[in-house]
Amino acid sequence: MPAAVLWDMDGTIIDSEPYWMAAETELIESHGGTWSHAEAVELVGSGMWHTARIIRGRGVQLTEREIIESLTTRVLEQVIIDVPWRPGARELLAELKVRGVRTALVTMSIRRLAEHVASAIDFAPFEVIVSGDDVEHAKPHPRPYLMAAELLGVDPRDCVVIEDSEPGVASGTASGAATIGVPHVIALREHADYDVWPTLAGRTVADLADVLHARRTA
Numbered sequence: 001m002p003a004a005v006l007w008d009m010d011g012t013i014i015d016s017e018p019y020w021m022a023a024e025t026e027l028i029e030s031h032g033g034t035w036s037h038a039e040a041v042e043l044v045g046s047g048m049w050h051t052a053r054i055i056r057g058r059g060v061q062l063t064e065r066e067i068i069e070s071l072t073t074r075v076l077e078q079v080i081i082d083v084p085w086r087p088g089a090r091e092l093l094a095e096l097k098v099r100g101v102r103t104a105l106v107t108m109s110i111r112r113l114a115e116h117v118a119s120a121i122d123f124a125p126f127e128v129i130v131s132g133d134d135v136e137h138a139k140p141h142p143r144p145y146l147m148a149a150e151l152l153g154v155d156p157r158d159c160v161v162i163e164d165s166e167p168g169v170a171s172g173t174a175s176g177a178a179t180i181g182v183p184h185v186i187a188l189r190e191h192a193d194y195d196v197w198p199t200l201a202g203r204t205v206a207d208l209a210d211v212l213h214a215r216r217t218a
Contacts, residue, residue: 001205002212003158005096006148006177007126009107011164013093014117015084016075017044017185023074024055027067033058044185045165047108047138048072068110068132076113083120086184088200092208093125099205104128104148106161108138128152140170145177157216160208162200169194178215180208 010016021040028035035058043051051071052064060067096103103126107114111131118126128151130144137143149156161172161179165186172179172194179194188196195211197203 001099001209002101002160002178003154004102004104004149004152004160005208006104006106006145006159006161006172007089007093008161008163008165008168009105009114009117010109011044011086011184012162012168012182013086013089013105014079015086015184016079019075019078020071022078023071024051026074027060027070028055028058031058031060033060041186045108045139045163045167047167048110048132050138072110072113075109076116079113079116079120083117086182086200088203090121092200092203092205093121094123095205097123097125101205102127102152102154104130104152106130106144106148108132108144138167139165140167140174142171142174142176145171145175149175149177158212160212164188178212180211 007013024040025035048068049064052067055067105114105118105126109132111133114129114131128148130148135144135147145161146156149159157176159177161177163169163172164182164184169179169181181188181194181196182200190196
């Protein structure tokens with residue numbers, strides 16, 4: 001069994017990427033700029049500070065912190081109305097809870113959004129939350145997942161990471177964890193360093209254990 005399963009949030013547990021893209025477009029256009037879908041896709045999985053720097057470069061006359069707070073508030077407004085769960089995510093979290101497998105949420109969104117999503121699940125799904133507020137180096141740097149493992153007191157090499165983006169799987173694999181990519185908004189190519197699942201629907205704790213075993217014995 002994994003010592004812990006470390007979860008990304010946006011695009012992995014909830015289908016919030018369209019909310020982020022809409023918020024970015026609204027903010028940039030309100031300052032007289034333009035923003036395309038292709039440009040928004042390039043930011044999927046990026047840290048919030050990187051996103052804020054890009055948006056400032058499009059003419060938004062706010063500080064990076066103000067941009068982050070503005071985007072988060074707009075996304076949170078949408079999530080409060082409807083939490084768009086990704087297929088299989090809550091079911092797998094529930095099985096992990098029943099089986100006693102430890103979990104952490106590792107997201108580059110800021111903490112108030114992460115805590116709201118966690119609270120929308122009808123059980124306590126995460127022992128630890130590592131948010132974009134907590135790390136100096138965002139994904140694809142391994143630090144977010146290394147911090148989660150440290151907080152749980154486990155070896156990252158005994159953990160499984162579940163992600164949806166290139167920066168996310170890069171962060172997971174660099175931490176030493178067995179990493180599973182579940183692509184959604186953008187495709188993930190097959191890669192020797194991580195597994196790719198088309199969906200979490202129907203997946204079980206046994207499937208996670210199989211991935212970890214295969215990676216450790218490869």
